[in-house]
Amino acid sequence: MQHRTLAFIGAGNMSRSIIAGLVKAGYPAGQITAANPSLPKLEALAREHGIRITQSNAEAARDAEVIVLAVKPQLMASMLAALVEELGSLEGKLLISIAAGIKVARLGEMAGGHDRIIRTMPNTPALLGLGMTGLYAPDHIAAADRDFAELMMQAVGKTLWVEQESGINGVIAAAGSAPAYFFLFMQAIAEEAEALGFSPDQARLLVQQTALGAAAMVEQNPELSLQTLREQVTSKGGTTAEAIKTFQQQGLMPLTAQAMQAAVARATEMETLF
Numbered sequence: 248m249q250h251r252t253l254a255f256i257g258a259g260n261m262s263r264s265i266i267a268g269l270v271k272a273g274y275p276a277g278q279i280t281a282a283n284p285s286l287p288k289l290e291a292l293a294r295e296h297g298i299r300i301t302q303s304n305a306e307a308a309r310d311a312e313v314i315v316l317a318v319k320p321q322l323m324a325s326m327l328a329a330l331v332e333e334l335g336s337l338e339g340k341l342l343i344s345i346a347a348g349i350k351v352a353r354l355g356e357m358a359g360g361h362d363r364i365i366r367t368m369p370n371t372p373a374l375l376g377l378g379m380t381g382l383y384a385p386d387h388i389a390a391a392d393r394d395f396a397e398l399m400m401q402a403v404g405k406t407l408w409v410e411q412e413s414g415i416n417g418v419i420a421a422a423g424s425a426p427a428y429f430f431l432f433m434q435a436i437a438e439e440a441e442a443l444g445f446s447p448d449q450a451r452l453l454v455q456q457t458a459l460g461a462a463a464m465v466e467q468n469p470e471l472s473l474q475t476l477r478e479q480v481t482s483k484g485g486t487t488a489e490a491i492k493t494f495q496q497q498g499l500m501p502l503t504a505q506a507m508q509a510a511v512a513r514a515t516e517m518e519t520l521f
Contacts, residue, residue, distance in 0.1 A: 248398040249391070250275055251341075254307040256326065257317035258283035258292060261345055261403075264374045265315070268402030270296045282307035305333035308340070313395065316344040316354070320521050323349055324357045331359040341392050343399065345369060347419075348517040350412060351385060363388065365396045368415050369403060370423045378404030381418030383411075416514040420507040428506070433458055 253269075255262045258281045270276050276297035282304045283289050289300035301307050308314050308330055314337070318326050323346055331337060342364045344354055351364050358364070365388060369380040380400040384393050393408075400406050409415055433454045440450035464476060471479075481487045 248272075248274070249395055250278055251312040251395060252310055253279045253313050253315065254311035255279070255281040255315045255317055256304050256307065256330075257315075257319075258285070258288040259317060260374055261369060262315065262317040263288075263292060264376070264378075264403050265345075265399065266292060266296055266298060268376055269399065270298070272402055274402075280307040280311065304330055308337075309334060311340060313341045313343060313399075315399075316342055316346055318346065320346045320348050323354070323521065327354075327357040327359075331361075337361045341365070341395070343367060343396050347423075348514070349521050350518050351383065353518075353521060363392065365392065366412065366415060367396065367400055368418050368423055369400060371426055373400075373403035376403055379418075379422040380404060380406045381415050381422065382406055382408050383415050384408075413515075416511045416518075419514045420510040424510045428503075429458065 253274075255266065262281060266279060266281065269279065277299065279296075280299040280301060281289060281292050282301050284302060286302060289302070292298055293300045304326060316323065316327075337358055338361075340361075340363065342354065342358060342361065344351075344364065344366050345368075347368065349357075349366075351366050354364050354366070355362050362385070365382060365384045367380050367382050369378045372378045373380065378400075380403070382393075382396055382400065384396070397406050397408070407418065409418060437447075437450040437454045440453055441447060445453065465473065468476060477491070481491055
């Protein structure tokens with residue numbers, strides 16, 4: 248990975264996770280600067296990872312080759328306008344956005360017509376280094392910039408490029424929002440386990456260890472489809488088969504499709520808000 252001078256604008260959870268992953272992987276801490284209004288967050292980053300810190304976005308961005316846009320979407324326009332005003336131009340700098348709901352073209356407008364921008368969509372397990380990040384770059388973005396963005400996001404998990412920007416909304420439905428789907432399903436299992444007589448702690452243990460094991464089986468058997476994995480643990484006429492039949496009769500598959508399409512529709516709608 249190229250060790251470019253890197254500035255994070257915003258020091259929230261995702262920035263902290265990416266910084267931690269980069270430094271752990273050997274990225275020079277002295278080439279990373281984080282800017283944030285809150286000094287305690289910055290001081291913690293400096294103490295834990297040895298990076299440079301500042302409360303001035305312009306100071307962080309001035310000498311940076313890559314600027315990571317990690318502020319809340321509703322603050323992005325004002326932040327970029329102020330940055331362009333102070334620096335005069337962002338020419339020569341790669342912008343990587345980890346903000347939800349703002350398209351590349353809109354980011355370019357906010358950044359004074361800048362067009363060297365890559366959009367990413369990480370999900371919350373990135374906070375544990377187990378994330379899934381979707382990436383999109385317009386056709387004119389150089390391969391070296393794409394490689395840098397990909398390797399940066401691989402510091403917190405796996406990555407997937409989409410060819411069309413609309414694919415980011417698919418990533419949101421299949422990965423960005425999906426941890427909550429699993430949490431909801433796990434909650435339903437745990438609540439019924441309690442109804443069967445287990446304590447809350449016991450029910451949670453049963454669910455979390457089973458979810459962990461099932462995910463590991465998927466990861467460790469890439470040659471097997473998800474359907475095959477399910478069939479291999481479902482004996483004909485057994486308890487699992489009866490439970491699966493109930494799920495299918497109650498419409499679990501079409502309901503899941505409907506929920507994911509609702510997420511896509513909302514993501515598309517949110518792109519018009521900023």
